[in-house]
Amino acid sequence: TQLLEQSPQFLSIQEGENLTVYCNSSSVFSSLQWYRQEPGEGPVLLVTVVTGGEVKKLKRLTFQFGDARKDSSLHITAAQPGDTGLYLCAGLNTGTASKLTFGTGTRLQVTL
């Protein structure tokens, strides 16, 4: 069973601070996706990274895929209350029955 461990599990910070969320696995993934989920709603895709070492930026969010395609990180600069939510990484395996495995989640709260 492929496991994706995210750290930290919970993060409570003040507006303006920077933070990094990690997503780690011992398995290799063909691609990795990051989602954000708000209370009462389904997860919404933020980004997909495909190539080992790839870096993608989405405004104040920077996503990186590890060189070996086993891990990823999400860095948020100058966090805002609107960034509050559950962040989920999800790895697509390289097997014949391709499926997405979700990480354990990081709950972020940004306060004023």
Next chain:
Amino acid sequence: DTAVSQTPKYLVTQMGNDKSIKCEQNLGHDTMYWYKQDSKKFLKIMFSYNNKELIINETVPNRFSPKSPDKAHLNLHINSLELGDSAVYFCASSSRQNSPLHFGNGTRLTVT
């Protein structure tokens, strides 16, 4: 609005009952999914259908039976509900098998 919509949003029922959750997508996607999110927010795939054909069937009790009458609909029927079935169930779709997911807003099932 283009979306994945699932009904009902909340479902409270007693142990032993049979219930169904409906899902529809108007995105023109070929692949649909059912995911279960537990109290710790861990998302786990249950089923996946591609063009009405079952392609992923995880280790799920056979009390859970998905049905896809056409590629825009994927319903989930649950027989003999148990306390442990309480969770949020998410329907999702993707344009093809390995593409990012578009989620519905979830159905919170509470079994008493």
